Amino acid sequence: MSTRAVVRQAVGDDAEAVSAVRRAVYPYKAMSPAATRHMITVQTPEERFLPLVAERDGAIVAWGAAGLNLWTSEPGQSHLTIYVHPDHRKQGIGSELAARLHQHLTEVGAVRAKTFVHPDGLEFARNLGYDGTRQLHFSGLELTSLPAQPPTPDGIELVAYDSVDPRVHFEADTAAGLDEPSDTPMDAVPYDQWLEEIWNSPSLDKALSVGAMAGDEMVAFTSVETDGDRMWSGFTGTIPAYRGKGLSKLVKSVALRRAKAAGITSAYTSNDDENSPMLAINNWLGYRRVQTELCLLRTVDN
Incomplete structure (x- = not known):
């Protein structure tokens, strides 16, 4: 016993x-x-x-x-x-x-x-x-085949997180997160705490995470966390002034391709029921629902 x-x-x-x-x-x-x-x-x-x-x-x-x-x-x-x-x-x-x-x-x-x-x-x-x-809703995707990568708009440069100053990503991360579906607004994020808990976390794969830069400003991004041959999309977002240009779709598509090339075989993500734009992107990428919480x-x- x-x-x-x-x-x-x-x-x-x-x-x-x-x-x-x-x-x-x-x-x-x-x-x-x-x-x-x-x-x-x-x-x-x-x-x-x-x-x-x-x-x-x-x-x-x-x-x-x-x-x-x-x-x-x-x-x-x-x-x-x-x-x-x-x-x-x-x-x-x-x-x-x-x-x-x-x-x-x-x-x-x-x-x-x-x-x-x-x-x-x-x-x-x-x-x-x-x-x-x-x-x-949680969804999974086997990285065997992906839809064609969208074109990169003029004036946008795609970069990996490991090539940017963390403050640049912090500004985009906090701006994009202000209107994320939530019961509590994420409107008072301290930079030092974010740096230690998010940016410096071993889960964040800075080589596979992708940002879209307009000059010196990160305007869209997708954060990739890895565990062996699996990846998790920590947060994908676009700052308000650049929405409607397909940038979230672009950076996530690029990140999945880079992950596949790096040996990742499975990708997972989650979406609130209210976040219809991101649900549409994930459906286009081929994600399929695996669980509801x-x-x-x-x-x-x-």
Whole structure:
């Protein structure tokens, strides 16, 4: 008989095992062990990030994490993530992680928590006080054949991230993200924190990520994260003044071609139901839906 699971705070050396559990739960997401270690160990103190793992018989079988969202002007916003290996569900592990994490959010002054769940986890989440707001669709693409690459407009130069100053990408990233479908505006992103958590993350493949430059300004981009032979589209966007010119379609098409040439065989991405322009681009590229997740919110009791 298996022993009861023990919940403890995660450390960097848990990254390999956490990454394996994550892949078992989310085969359509790509996060390497190096990126997982970075997530556990590189945080801003003000975020009050608490990473937890559950161990059973010496093996990590679940992950939980929660912290404050410092990238918005709305105070008290927070995020919570829990996932349990399929072989260890319905044994109280998720409930124990949730209790620990909600208590932590109460202690650090959170007002509202956001989480994402599979449809089969909706009842569990609702029993914890969460309610639904939006749907997020995940799609996959095998890089065997791609549609013809769109032409590059006059005045636009395509570059890899490793050839640009990070501040240039930061300006484009934050401008394009202001009107992304969300329950909380991402309108207060600190550059130093973005640099450490996003730009310096081992998951960001700067050689495969593509930006469209108009002079010295990055006007469209697609960020590529890799894990072995898989890739994840972290964020694709165009700044408002350059929308309607097909630039997001162009940079994503170029990035997929470069990824295929580099030995990547599978690509994955996600889209909010409301983001019809990006859904159309991904459909044109050949992405096909593999999973749906629900974005849920809960008031945090203080």
